[in-house]
Ligand code: SF4
């Protein structure tokens with residue numbers, strides 16, 4: 118297979134674009150496309166302060182790398198979850214994030230969940246779930262809370278995450294199977310700030326396949342953590358990704374068209390009555406002040422109060 122641009126040996130063939138590229142041209146193409154999507158979807162500009170949620174994995178580090186090289190002011194945020202029991206996942210991923218920041222002379226903010234909330238994610242899950250189920254729901258709500266808090270308090274203009282098309286299409290597939298209208302209304306490459314404390318969010322990689330961001334990280338020589346969080350095994354999102362990959366194998370471009378058709382349907386007014394900006398009837402959490410749809414405490418404060426209550430009982 119030959120590179121479409123120079124005729125050299127192609128290292129990647131993107132069937133959905135009928136485009137094969139060599140290493141050199143792929144490493145130019147991906148950042149150019151990122152810039153195109155940032156502009157097309159009005160994500161942010163050069164004057165904005167950007168906070169990149171960094172997990173130490175390929176997507177978030179590739180995104181930080183590209184934003185940095187494109188000239189954006191992008192700081193990183195790493196959240197230490199304390200998931201170290203089986204393979205030291207959190208410690209290793211933090212090391213990758215820190216090494217990347219040092220190598221590129223970038224600012225990385227590190228927030229340790231156990232330090233600010235009183236327990237690691239696995240300990241909190243053990244106390245609240247009593248051995249049943251995965252820690253993903255408390256983990257997800259804690260990450261969302263911390264990301265929003267750091268973005269808001271640090272006066273960042275936008276919080277960006279490395280979600281790629283495979284992530285977005287899998288989430289869309291799951292939400293569609295359940296007709297989860299509220300989630301469908303909120304699923305978007307850009308979520309505007311909601312007055313009262315919800316930071317603006319953007320996903321500049323949402324049109325790239327996972328294999329493309331992985332190829333970028335590898336070819337660019339970015340060191341990232343290969344292993345997944347041990348709790349990701351058996352997650353529904355992985356099952357949905359496998360189903361969509363089968364569809365994609367038969368119909369190249371199916372994932373992209375599934376997601377882009379959804380965006381077009383949204384633009385034409387589907388879910389308009391569910392628009393998060395107009396639906397947001399938010400109160401301030403009585404404990405932390407962050408916006409919440411709950412009447413008193415937000416889900417983060419309620420959950421972590423319960424965790425600390427159980428810690429006291431078992432102490
Ligand atoms: S898979 Fe791991 S990192 Fe992801 S939400 Fe679950 S516990 Fe958290």
Ligand SMILES: [Zn+2]
Pocket residue numbers: 120121122123124125138139140141142
């Ligand atoms: Zn080439």
Ligand SMILES: [Zn+2]
Pocket residue numbers: 402403404405406407414415416417418419
């Ligand atoms: Zn709160």
